[in-house]
Amino acid sequence: MSERIEKILARELNEPRSRVKTLLQKGQVTVDGVVARAGQQADPDTQEICLAGEPIACRAFVYLMLNKPTGVLSATDGKGEPTVLDLVPSALRRKGLFPAGRLDKDTEGLLVITSDGQLAHRIISPKHEVGKVYYARLDGELTDEDVAALEAGIHIRDADGEFDARPAQIDRDGGDAAYIRVTEGKYHQVKRMFAARGKQVVYLKRMAIGGLALDPDLQPGEWRELTEEEVRLLE
Numbered sequence: 001m002s003e004r005i006e007k008i009l010a011r012e013l014n015e016p017r018s019r020v021k022t023l024l025q026k027g028q029v030t031v032d033g034v035v036a037r038a039g040q041q042a043d044p045d046t047q048e049i050c051l052a053g054e055p056i057a058c059r060a061f062v063y064l065m066l067n068k069p070t071g072v073l074s075a076t077d078g079k080g081e082p083t084v085l086d087l088v089p090s091a092l093r094r095k096g097l098f099p100a101g102r103l104d105k106d107t108e109g110l111l112v113i114t115s116d117g118q119l120a121h122r123i124i125s126p127k128h129e130v131g132k133v134y135y136a137r138l139d140g141e142l143t144d145e146d147v148a149a150l151e152a153g154i155h156i157r158d159a160d161g162e163f164d165a166r167p168a169q170i171d172r173d174g175g176d177a178a179y180i181r182v183t184e185g186k187y188h189q190v191k192r193m194f195a196a197r198g199k200q201v202v203y204l205k206r207m208a209i210g211g212l213a214l215d216p217d218l219q220p221g222e223w224r225e226l227t228e229e230e231v232r233l234l235e
């Protein structure tokens with residue numbers, strides 16, 4: 001929520017308004033890197049406010065865990081279609097939230113929604129090799145050969161392009177379902193990996209991101225804030 005910069009500084013620095021005025025006059029305060037003017041509005045939840053180059057400790061990032069239902073887009077703007085942000089209250093949405101990564105429209109499960117760009121980058125970037133575990137049900141039997149190929153690292157060539165998928169970890173659940181752990185998130189990654197073995201994914205749910213598991217008490221469409229400990233699991 002935007003407030004006058006004087007009000008934010010007085011509260012966060014615990015300084016009288018006269019001192020705050022002086023700091024502004026001296027050009028020592030910046031909002032997102034631009035020198036702040038007296039009387040201007042700023043949003044401490046989404047903007048970085050610095051005094052003499054150092055951030056003042058008022059920016060509070062928001063971290064949510066959503067059990068994404070099918071039928072909604074992992075996007076901030078669905079261009080008329082419902083998005084995951086429609087599932088969280090508007091007061092939180094105003095804090096600059098976005099989904100940290102994408103799940104397909106027909107995929108369910110764990111999605112982190114945050115205002116913390118750095119953390120989101122860590123989750124998404126393949127460089128950091130954050131493991132994502134999915135539960136996949138297939139239209140046919142997963143063979144020993146399929147498992148060996150997926151665990152060795154499979155070459156994908158299909159209508160969407162070509163790439164070498166990194167080795168995955170597979171934990172079978174009966175004949176036609178499995179938990180699969182991957183460390184990258186290419187377009188339709190998991191579906192394409194199974195499709196390369198001639199198996200279509202008929203149901204897909206993300207169960208975990210790094211050390212963070214989907215809360216089993218969250219029904220599809222429900223969300224809750226992450227605890228500090230859970231945020232640390234992602235850092």
Ligand code: URA
Pocket residue numbers: 102103104105107187188189190191192204
């Ligand atoms: N892999 C997919 O194919 N779809 C998803 O939504 C996530 C991973």
